[in-house]
Each structure stands twice: as C-alpha cells, then as structure tokens.
Amino acid sequence: MQLDAKIPSGALEQKWNNHCFELKLVNPANKRKFHIIVVGTGLAGSSASASLAELGYQVSTFCIQDSPRRAHSIAAQGGINAAKNYQNDGDSIFRLFYDTIKGGDFRAREANVYRLAQLSTNIIDHCVAQGIPFAREYGGQLANRSFGGAQVSRTFYARGQTGQQLLLGAYSALSRQIAANKVTFYSRRELLDIVLINGQARGIVVRNLVTGHIESYAADAVVLATGGYVNIFYLSTNAMACNVTATYRAYKRGALFANPCFTQIHPTCIPVHGTYQSKLTLMSESLRNDGRVWVPKNPNDNRTPDQIPEAERDYFLERKYPAFGNLVPRDVASRSAKQMCDQGYGVGSTKLAVYLDFEDAIKRDGKSAIEKKYGNLFQMYEKITGVDPYENPMMIYPAPHYSMGGLWVDYNLMSTIDGLFVLGEANFSDHGANRLGASALMQGLADGYFVIPYTIGGYLASTSIQKLSNEHPCFKDAEKQSSDMINALISINGKRTAFDFHRQLGRILWDACGMAREEKRMETAQHQIAELKDEFYKNLCIPGSPSTFNQSLEKAMRVADFLDFAQLMLEDAITRKESCGCHLNEAYQTPENEPLRDDEHFCHVAAWEYTGENTSPKRHIEPLSFENVKLSQRSYK
Amino acid sequence: MNTINLFLKIWRQPGPNMQGNFEIYEAKDISTEMSFLEMIDVVNEQLTLNGKEPIAFDHDCREGICGMCGAMVNGYAHGQEKGTTLCQLHMRHFSDHDTIVIEPWRARAFPIIKDLVVDRSAFDRIIQSGGYISVNTGGAPDANSILIDQRAVESAMDAAACIGCGACVAACPNASAMLFMSAKVSHLALLPQGRPEAAKRVIAMLNQMNTLGFGNCSNEAECEAACPKSISITHIARMNREFFKASFFSDEK
Numbered sequence: 051m052q053l054d055a056k057i058p059s060g061a062l063e064q065k066w067n068n069h070c071f072e073l074k075l076v077n078p079a080n081k082r083k084f085h086i087i088v089v090g091t092g093l094a095g096s097s098a099s100a101s102l103a104e105l106g107y108q109v110s111t112f113c114i115q116d117s118p119r120r121a122h123s124i125a126a127q128g129g130i131n132a133a134k135n136y137q138n139d140g141d142s143i144f145r146l147f148y149d150t151i152k153g154g155d156f157r158a159r160e161a162n163v164y165r166l167a168q169l170s171t172n173i174i175d176h177c178v179a180q181g182i183p184f185a186r187e188y189g190g191q192l193a194n195r196s197f198g199g200a201q202v203s204r205t206f207y208a209r210g211q212t213g214q215q216l217l218l219g220a221y222s223a224l225s226r227q228i229a230a231n232k233v234t235f236y237s238r239r240e241l242l243d244i245v246l247i248n249g250q251a252r253g254i255v256v257r258n259l260v261t262g263h264i265e266s267y268a269a270d271a272v273v274l275a276t277g278g279y280v281n282i283f284y285l286s287t288n289a290m291a292c293n294v295t296a297t298y299r300a301y302k303r304g305a306l307f308a309n310p311c312f313t314q315i316h317p318t319c320i321p322v323h324g325t326y327q328s329k330l331t332l333m334s335e336s337l338r339n340d341g342r343v344w345v346p347k348n349p350n351d352n353r354t355p356d357q358i359p360e361a362e363r364d365y366f367l368e369r370k371y372p373a374f375g376n377l378v379p380r381d382v383a384s385r386s387a388k389q390m391c392d393q394g395y396g397v398g399s400t401k402l403a404v405y406l407d408f409e410d411a412i413k414r415d416g417k418s419a420i421e422k423k424y425g426n427l428f429q430m431y432e433k434i435t436g437v438d439p440y441e442n443p444m445m446i447y448p449a450p451h452y453s454m455g456g457l458w459v460d461y462n463l464m465s466t467i468d469g470l471f472v473l474g475e476a477n478f479s480d481h482g483a484n485r486l487g488a489s490a491l492m493q494g495l496a497d498g499y500f501v502i503p504y505t506i507g508g509y510l511a512s513t514s515i516q517k518l519s520n521e522h523p524c525f526k527d528a529e530k531q532s533s534d535m536i537n538a539l540i541s542i543n544g545k546r547t548a549f550d551f552h553r554q555l556g557r558i559l560w561d562a563c564g565m566a567r568e569e570k571r572m573e574t575a576q577h578q579i580a581e582l583k584d585e586f587y588k589n590l591c592i593p594g595s596p597s598t599f600n601q602s603l604e605k606a607m608r609v610a611d612f613l614d615f616a617q618l619m620l621e622d623a624i625t626r627k628e629s630c631g632c633h634l635n636e637a638y639q640t641p642e643n644e645p646l647r648d649d650e651h652f653c654h655v656a657a658w659e660y661t662g663e664n665t666s667p668k669r670h671i672e673p674l675s676f677e678n679v680k681l682s683q684r685s686y687k
Numbered sequence: 688m689n690t691i692n693l694f695l696k697i698w699r700q701p702g703p704n705m706q707g708n709f710e711i712y713e714a715k716d717i718s719t720e721m722s723f724l725e726m727i728d729v730v731n732e733q734l735t736l737n738g739k740e741p742i743a744f745d746h747d748c749r750e751g752i753c754g755m756c757g758a759m760v761n762g763y764a765h766g767q768e769k770g771t772t773l774c775q776l777h778m779r780h781f782s783d784h785d786t787i788v789i790e791p792w793r794a795r796a797f798p799i800i801k802d803l804v805v806d807r808s809a810f811d812r813i814i815q816s817g818g819y820i821s822v823n824t825g826g827a828p829d830a831n832s833i834l835i836d837q838r839a840v841e842s843a844m845d846a847a848a849c850i851g852c853g854a855c856v857a858a859c860p861n862a863s864a865m866l867f868m869s870a871k872v873s874h875l876a877l878l879p880q881g882r883p884e885a886a887k888r889v890i891a892m893l894n895q896m897n898t899l900g901f902g903n904c905s906n907e908a909e910c911e912a913a914c915p916k917s918i919s920i921t922h923i924a925r926m927n928r929e930f931f932k933a934s935f936f937s938d939e940k
Contacts, residue, residue, distance in 0.1 A: 101824040116745065117811050119851055120753045136831060172827075179827035181820045181880045183844040190834030208844060214752055215847060222819035229815040237808065260800055289747040324718055328725050329749045430751065433775045434722075499824045547735050549728070594740045598702065599801045601743055602735065 053306070053657060053672040056460040057161045062678050066165045069461070073508030081106035084510050087254055087269040089241050089296060091118030093213075093491060094474025095275030096220035097498030103232035104223075105503055110267055111224065112239045112256060114291050119221045122277060122289040123494060126213025127334035127427065128197060129205035130177075130491040132170040137194055141202040143167045148679055150489060153199040153379050154454070154482020155631035155647065156681050157309070157655070159674060161461060162479045166489075169496040174206055176499060180219040184208050195423075196339055197487035199379035199686075205488045210334050210427045216491055220498070239265070240604065241296040242532040244272060244303045244470060247524050250515065251470035255528045257536075259604060262597035264529045264536075268520040271469040271506060274300060275498065278453035278475040280313050282612045282619070283564070284556020286450035287319060287332040293608040294615045297457050297476050301618075305465040306657035306670060308458035308478035310615070311623035314485055314632050315565050316451030317383035320434055321403040325553075330449040331434055333406070334427055335487040338376040340411035340420065341444070343367050343387070345404050349394035355405055355443050366390055370642075374686040381484040381632045382644075382686060384448035388565050389643060391447070398445045407443035448565060452490060454481040454632070455622075458657040458672070462505035463497060466657075468513070471506060473497035478655070483631025536596050539606050544589030548606040551586050555579065555609070559616055563623050568636045572620050579620075583613045618658060618667060625669060628652040640683070649681050689719040691778065694786040695730065697742060700799055703806075707799070709788075719779040723766065724749060724756060726778055743802040749774040751915065754850030757857070758803045759790040764854035764913040772852065772915040792853050794862035796900040807853050809899040810867060816895035817888040818871040820880050839877050846874040848916045858913035861902030866910035868892050869926035870918050876929050886933035889926060890940065 058069040076084065084107050088099045091113040099111040113121065133146040146167040151158060174192070178184065184206050185193040194203040208215040227233040236256070243255040245266065253268040276296035280286045301307045318333045344363045351358065366386055368375045378386075387404045390396065397403050412420050417440060421428070428439045435445075456478040457465050463479070465472050474494040481489065562568075562575035586609070594600045629638040629645030630652070638646040647653075655672040693714040700707030714730050721729070724746050731741035747755040751772040758773055760766035766776040781787065789803065797805040847870070855866035872889050875881030881888075904923060911920045933939050 097824075104823045115747060115753075115755060116807055117851065119811075120747055120755050122748060122753070125748045125750060125752050134830070172825075174830045175827040176822075176824060178830040178833060179820070179822045179880060181843075181875050181878050183840050183847050183874065183878065184830075186835055186837045186840045188837055190836060191831050208847075211752065211844075211848060214850075215844075218847065222814060223822075223824075225811065225815040226819045226821060228811075289753060290749060291747050323720050326718060326721055326725050326729055328722075328728055331750045429770075430775070433751075433771060433777070436777070436779060503824065545736070547732055549732060591735060593735050593738065599743055599804065602741060 051466070051659065051670055053458070053670055054460065055159060055672060056462060057159070058461065062160065062164050065161050066168060070504050073504055074511035076507045076511045078106055082108060084108065085110065085269040086271050086273060086506065087112070087267060088273045088275060089254060090121065090275035090277060090476070091221070091224065092121035092123035092275060092277055092474060093217055093220055093494030094498040095121070096217065096224045097495050098273055098275060098473055098502045099233055100220060100223035100227050101499050101503045102506070103227035109227070109233045110236065110269065111233050112236045112241065114238065114240050116237055118224055118235070118237070119218060121217060122292055123217045123491070124214045125289065126491055127210045127332065128336035129195065129207035129212045129488040130173065130216060131197065131204050131488040132174040132206060132492065133167055133204060134171055134174060136192060137203045139202045141204050145202065146170060146204065149200050150480070150486055151482065151679050152684055153486040154484050155645065155684055156482065156653070156676065157630050157674065158480055158482030160676060160678055165501070166480050166493060166496050169500045170492050172500055173492060173495045177216060177219055180223065182208060182215045182219045195336055196377060198335055198338065198377050198383065199486040201374070205336070207336065210336070210424060213491060216495065220495070241276065242299060243528045244300050244467070245525050245528045246303055246467065247518065247522060248516070250468045252518065253520060253525060255525070255532050257532070260599050262595070262600060264532050266520045266525040266529050268518060268522070268525065270510060270515050271471065273471045273473060273502065273506070274457070274476050275473040276476045278456070279615065280450040280453050282556070282616060283450040283560050284552050285322060285327060285330050287316060287330050290329065293611065295608055295611045298611045298615050300457060300465065300467070300470060302660050303467065304660070305467045305470060306458040306659055307455070307618060308655050308657040309455035309622065310619045310658065311563065311626060311633055312454035312483050312631065313450060314380060314452040314454060315384045315448045317380055317387055317448050318406060318446045319449035320431065321398060321400060321445055321447040323400070331430065332449070332451060333431060333444060333446060335380065337406060337424060337427060340423070341376065341406040341408050342410060343376055343383070343404055343406055345390045345395040345397060364395070371686045378686045379484055379486060384565055385634060385643070387448055403445040403447045405443040406446045408439065409443070412440065452485055454478065454483060454485055458655070462508065463501055464505070464509065469509065471502060473502060483633055536603065536607070539590060539610065540592050540596050540603065542587060542590045544591050546589045547591055548602065548609045551582065551590070552609045552612065554582060555612060555616060558582070559619070563620055566634050566636055567623050569624055572624050576617060576620050579613060579616050586610065586613060621667065622656055622658065626652055626656060644684070653681070690716045691719060691781060691783040693717060693781065693784070695789060696786055697789040698791055699742070699802055701801065703798055703800055717778055719777070721778045722749065722774055723760070723776040723778065724774050743804050745804050746774060751775040752850060754852040757792060757852045757854055759792070759857060761788050764792070764858045765915050770915055770917045792857035794856045794901070796862065796864070797853060797856065805853070809901070810851050810853065810864070812899060813864060813868055813892055813895050814871065817884070817891035820875060821884060833879060835878060843874045843877040846870040846877070846918060846922050849918055850916060852915060854913045854915060855910035856901065858909040859902065860907055860909065861905060863904050864896050864901040865904040865923050865926070866914065866918060866920065868896055869922040872926040872929055873922040876925065885929060886937035886939045889929040889933050893930060
C-alpha cells in the first residue's frame with residue numbers, strides 16, 4: 051500500500067489556501083442531500099457537527115455519555131495556543147509551527163502543523179464570538195500565559211477550566227443545530243463497528259447503552275472524533291469511558307493505525323497512592339509558570355519540605371535546562387522527574403513524587419494573585435490529597451495523559467478508508483512524538499471548525515456515492531458480528547472482573563512501554579499480555595444481561611480491545627529503534643539521557659495495517675520531509 | 688493508611704418505571720484515601736464476584752468537571768462537603784461503622800434509568816432552547832476587537848463554571864432548574880456578545896423549563912448550598928431581572 055498524504059503543492063504558507071480553492075464545492079442546495087455521521091462530542095466532534103450542520107449538511111451525532119457536554123475535552127485545564135502575538139513578544143504563525151514541530155521531535159508533517167498554526171488565530175476569534183469567558187487584562191484585552199516548549203506567551207485561558215469553556219462553546223453551537231433539526235443527536239451510544247460498502251465508509255454499528263440494543267445507521271460519510279487511548283495503562287488522567295474501541299474497530303476494518311507507541315506521559319499529576327485507585331488527576335501545566343519543581347539534594351531525605359533549607363534543594367529542571375527552566379516540554383519534564391526518583395531523590399511515602407513549589411511565587415506576587423490564576427487547581431489538589439498547597443508544596447508525578455498516535459489520515463483528515471474521516475486526538479496528524487501543552491484544544495477545534503467543513507465537501511463532491519439505507523445486508527452482517535461478540539463475552543461466565551484484567555494489563559504496559567522502554571522488557575510484555583488475553587477469554591465474569599444497562603459489559607468490551615491494541619503498541623515501540631519525544635528506548639540516548647533520534651532510518655510515520663486475528667500487522671511507512679525547518683537535536687538548555 | 692468499615696443503604700432499581708428498594712451492603716476495609724466512587728468500585732467488585740449485579744452509577748472524569756456523577760448521600764446532593772462533586776468526596780470524611788444512605792437524584796424531570804443512574808436530557812433541552820450565541824463558524828472579527836471589563840468576565844466565568852450535574856434540581860424542594868438555567872442566562876447576559884439575544888434567550892429558556900416538569904423557585908437556596916461549583920443564587924436574581932426587562936421592554940413573547 052502506498053500512503054499518499056495528499057499534501058498540496060506550493061509554498062508552506064500557501065498550501066492550505068490553495069487547497070481550499072482547489073477542493074470541489076457542494077452547492078448549498080445539494081448539501082442537505084448529504085448525510086454525515088459524527089461519532090464523539092468532544093471539541094473535535096461537537097465543533098465538526100455544529101459547523102457541518104451550519105453549512106446545511108444533515109448530521110447525525112453520537113456520544114457515549116448522557117450528554118454531549120461531558121466529553122473528556124471538558125477536563126482540559128490550562129489553555130489553548132494561538133499565534134496572535136498580542137503580547138508583542140515575537141510570536142508568529144511560523145514560530146508556533148516551529149515550536150510544535152520541534153516539540154514533537156520532528157515526527158509530524160510540516161504541512162499539517164503549519165495549517166494548525168494558521169488556523170489557531172481563527173479559533174480564538176470564533177470562540178470569543180461564542181461568548182467564551184477567556185481571562186482578560188484590566189483594559190479588557192485578552193490575557194495570555196506561557197506553556198511548555200515555548201518562550202512566548204501565547205496561551206489563552208479561562209481560569210483552570212479552558213477545556214470546559216471551549217467544549218461548552220462547541221456544545222452550545224451543537225445544541226443550536228439540534229434545536230434547528232439540522233443535527234439528530236443520539237446519546238449513550240457506543241460505537242462497535244464501521245460499515246464499509248464498496249470500500250467506502252457508509253455507516254456505523256452502535257450499542258444503545260440504555261436498552262442494550264444493537265443499532266446501525268447509514269450515511270454518506272463517517273467522521274470519528276472518539277479521542278485517545280491512554281486509558282490502556284489503566285491509571286491515566288483520561289476519563290473512565292475513554293477507550294480505543296472505535297479507532298481499533300476502524301483499524302480492523304482497514305484503516306491504518308499510525309504511531310501507536312507515541313503516548314504522552316504528563317509530568318504534573320497527583321501521585322499514585324493505592325491499588326484501589328481508579329484514575330490519576332492532572333495538575334495543569336500552567337502551574338509550571340509559577341511553580342518550581344525540586345527534590346532534596348540528598349537521596350532518601352525523609353524531612354518534611356519546610357525543614358529542607360534552600361541550599362539543600364535541587365531545582366533540577368532549572369539546573370538542567372536553564373533556558374526553558376520549569377517550562378520544558380512534557381516529555382523532558384516527565385523523564386527528569388522519573389530519573390530523579392529512580393536515583394532515590396523521590397519524596398513522599400512512595401518516593402515516587404517530586405515537589406512543585408509555589409512558595410516563591412506567593413512571596414513575589416501575593417497569595418491572592420496566585421489564587422486568581424490557579425484557585426480551582428489548588429482547591430482540587432486539596433480535595434484529593436487533604437494537603438493545602440498554599441502552605442505546602444504539591445507533590446506530583448508523571449502519568450499517562452494523551453495519545454499522539456491514532457488513525458492515519460491524509461491532509462484532508464481522511465483515513466485509508468474512503469469516506470472515513472478522523473479528527474482530534476483520534477488521529478495522529480499534528481503532534482509528532484510529543485504534544486506541547488495547550489495544543490490539543492487547538493487541534494481539536496481546528497479540525498472540527500475549520501478543516502473538516504472544507505475537506506469533507508471536497509470528498510462528497512468528487513466521489514460517486516450510491517444511495518442506500520441500513521437495510522443493506524452489510525449492515526445486518528455487521529450488527530450480527532457485534533451481537534455475536536457480546537454473546538461470546540457474556541457466555542464465558544468466569545471468575546474475574548474486567549476491571550481486574552484491565553488493572554493487570556495496565557501494570558504490564560506501564561512497566562514495559564511507559565516512560566522508558568527496553569526491547570527485552572517489551573518482548574516479555576508481549577508474552578504476558580498474550581497469556582492475559584487467553585485468561586480473559588476463559589475466566590471473564592460479566593454479571594447481568596446484555597439487553598439492559600450493563601456497565602460491566604461496557605467495560606469488558608473496552609478491555610477486550612485494549613488487550614489486542616496493547617500488542618500493536620508494543621510492536622510499534624519495538625520496531626522504532628530510536629528514541630524520539632515521548633518514545634524513549636533506553637538503548638538510544640544521548641550522554642545526557644535525552645532521546646537520540648535516528649533520522650536516517652526512522653524519519654517517518656509508521657502506519658500499521660490489520661491483516662487478521664492471528665497474523666502480524668503489516669508496517670507501512672510515510673516518509674517525513676522537512677523543507678522549512680532544519681532537523682536538529684532538540685535542545686532546551 | 689487508615690481503613691474503615693461501613694454500611695451502605697443504597698437504592699436499587701432494575702430499570703425505568705420499575706419498583707425499586709433500598710438494599711444494605713457492607714463495605715469493608717475502605718481506605719480513607721479513597722474517593723467515594725472508588726469505594727463503590729470496591730463494593731461492586733465484591734458484588735460481581737458474589738454473582739450479584741453491581742450498582743449502576745454514572746461517572747466519567749472523576750475529577751469534578753464533567754458533571755456525570757452525582758447521588759444523594761445521607762440526604763445531601765454529592766454529600767455534605769461544600770463545593771464538592773461525588774467523585775471528589777473522599778472517605779476521610781466518614782467514620783468507622785457509619786451507615787451511608789445513597790439515593791439517585793429524585794426529580795420528575797430526571798427519570799431513573801437504573802439504580803443511581805438518571806436521565807438528565809432535560810438539561811440539554813433547556814440549552815437547546817436558547818443557551819447559546821447564534822454565531823456560525825467563520826467570519827468572526829479579531830478577538831481583541833471586543834473589549835470586555837475584567838469584572839464582567841470574571842462574573843460570567845463564575846456562572847459558566849456550571850457542570851450541569853443536576854445537584855441543584857435534586858436539592859431543591861420544588862425540583863426547580865432555576866440555578867442551572869440562570870447560570871447560562873447570566874453567563875451570556877454579562878458579556879456584550881450575548882446581549883443581542885438576551886431577551887429572546889431568557890424567555891425561551893424559561894418557557895422550555897416550564898414544559899419539562901421542573902418546579903419553580905421559592906428562594907430556598909438549597910441549590911446554592913448543594914452546587915459543587917458554588918454557583919450563587921445571585922444569578923437567579925440576574926435572570927429574573929433579565930426576564931422582567933425582556934417581558935416589559937422587548938417584543939419577545
């Protein structure tokens with residue numbers, strides 16, 4: 051298979067504009083004849099649904115929760131980047147593009163990232179018009195703050211709830227279209243399959259989570275905006291419902307999966323404290339604007355932080371990376387924290403934590419200024435830990451947070467299946483091997499508001515699509531396959547819960563394929579996971595009936611796909627014999643333990659093709675070429 | 688690490704419009720570091736292994752922002768801690784041998800789906816009736832071309848922090864959705880972008896609320912006390928002012 055990213059010709063700055071002109075248009079009267087399915091209502095899914103409906107398409111939108119407003123984009127805290135240069139500090143579209151490419155350790159496509167940077171400014175304009183209450187200066191202008199991997203202040207924010215406010219903006223736009231009958235909305239539906247007819251994505255199979263019914267829906271094109279998969283690690287910052295099922299089922303139907311091993315471990319999360327724990331909570335990266343990260347200079351120091359004098363503290367990020375200090379990119383900060391803990395400098399009862407200290411900032415700016423910037427984050431920290439972060443430094447440790455990998459898409463955001471578009475975290479396109487903070491919100495909204503409305507039109511206008519309904523035998527076949535799979539799981543009747551399998555899978559994967567990776571460990575993990583999968587299909591216990599509201603069954607189906615997908619992640623990590631961004635293979639490091647890329651052999655996207663249940667997936671390559679930036683060793687010193 | 692033993696008196700109902708009842712379960716060796724939902728996870732694992740159906744409950748982000756979780760705990764929405772969602776309520780606030788009574792939100796507009804799970808789609812329908820600014824994608828002016836008083840934005844943000852969990856309705860003796868609705872009306876009314884539709888919005892949303900089976904406001908202030916985001920009832924007052932303005936001085940009906 052030859053992967054064609056369909057990157058438009060011309061100068062970098064002109065590619066998107068030229069492409070928009072060259073894409074065929076669907077005339078306004080014809081738009082209402084096309085029916086588009088959108089799965090997921092996070093930033094990408096809600097904004098796409100609303101924008102497509104505004105254009106006149108018939109849209110059907112599906113979400114897993116009870117309301118579109120609950121998608122996990124809502125939990126994004128810190129902010130959204132835009133190259134507005136409102137601060138007069140030297141920002142530009144090119145600089146945002148450059149920071150993102152460099153932050154991703156040169157494993158993303160230039161053309162996509164440039165488009166993202168260009169569209170970033172439109173997003174802020176649109177969101178302000180929607181009434182998003184972004185933070186303001188006294189004069190009424192928008193305020194900014196800094197995020198990791200950048201030396202300019204370009205992050206727009208609404209307290210520590212930026213994701214919530216942006217999502218509610220997209221949700222309100224979607225609600226307006228639902229009220230106008232342009233969008234038909236289905237809640238509590240989980241995607242189980244994509245239906246292909248003549249090689250085109252023509253619909254979906256879902257499970258109605260309230261009634262347990264298997265339902266199918268037909269359309270002229272399908273848009274997946276189903277988010278990321280780092281819940282595979284069991285403990286992550288993702289919401290409980292986040293899963294790989296939608297993208298994995300699309301992969302099984304022929305969509306290539308790109309860079310599955312690129313998973314981001316976020317440096318500032320509340321540390322793990324017990325085996326019963328169900329999730330990890332993120333503390334926004336924005337805290338690193340004012341918080342200083344440190345550990346005691348002496349290993350195994352058991353004194354409380356207030357007893358450790360200044361001279362005996364090691365502000366290791368400031369020491370190692372003087373230019374960026376506490377604002378190095380996430381992968382760098384996470385690895386440094388892990389290294390310090392591995393060497394015995396960790397703090398707290400588990401010794402798997404470092405301090406994030408606001409003492410200096412509170413002295414400098416006053417408690418009320420800090421409260422205004424981060425009040426809700428401090429409150430959240432106190433609720434969870436019972437410790438007051440105004441008085442004591444926070445304790446933090448890295449946790450799985452985001453998947454840069456995802457379904458392979460071309461410049462139009464179309465997967466290798468015709469008519470199947472993939473947006474937001476579910477695709478792989480913009481963040482390379484490491485995503486910079488405040489860029490996920492930007493990408494989700496760029497894809498949904500400003501890219502898909504153009505590119506899907508180009509597809510619909512230039513493709514012959516036969517009229518059909520979900521009475522077509524392919525839909526009935528797919529429905530039956532999904533029912534059979536559910537019945538097979540229910541009838542195992544074993545003695546172990548899906549939660550318990552998931553917990554074990556997570557532990558194996560975190561040790562072998564987390565922040566630091568090593569080939570032998572990963573191969574061992576492959577065997578362990580294969581054994582775990584065997585046991586899963588012999589000893590799984592799902593109480594209750596499949597034809598009712600059954601959360602145990604939902605969980606089991608997601609874990610079943612995680613068990614398969616874990617093998618793909620490991621395979622990808624083992625094959626990429628270099629280190630880049632978040633993928634640190636211990637065999638490939640610089641003397642300072644930074645990731646050592648191998649541009650000669652691995653300057654490409656690895657995209658995996660499903661070849662069957664018992665055969666190895668096939669690896670395809672999309673070479674990456676850099677014409678506008680120079681490939682270099684990342685340095686944040 | 689401290690552990691406690693508890694009794695849970697919890698509402699079980701197999702499906703919509705079916706008979707439900709309280710059942711009592713023991714929750715043993717519960718770490719006080721656990722969240723309330725993690726405690727239910729532990730009980731559910733036990734129930735499952737004993738061949739019983741686990742307790743159905745809605746939850747997702749488990750960090751207090753998605754608004755998916757919620758239940759009455761000893762008669763308080765999300766439990767007795769101030770400004771806390773159920774997922775952020777921690778077991779350190781309970782004592783050994785406590786009996787905890789857990790019920791779903793009870794309101795006509797929120798029918799029970801199963802156990803603690805209720806249908807809150809009525810909230811979505813309220814938003815659909817006008818909780819937005821009518822602006823299509825594309826063509827917005829530069830973001831800084833609209834200057835907004837910082838204080839107005841901060842007040843708008845106070846209201847916009849609503850997570851749509853439904854605690855206000857569950858806590859209200861009238862099962863009114865006034866706090867939820869006023870949070871949206873107030874957020875948009877405080878911003879210049881929201882003014883053109885302010886009259887239309889408040890009338891449409893109030894009309895919609897009245898058709899969905901929610902009660903009216905009688906100034907009990909229970910909603911504010913229960914709100915996990917501490918949204919103030921002053922927003923209800925602002926909504927009322929918006930409503931009077933709209934009724935007297937606009938052509939909206």
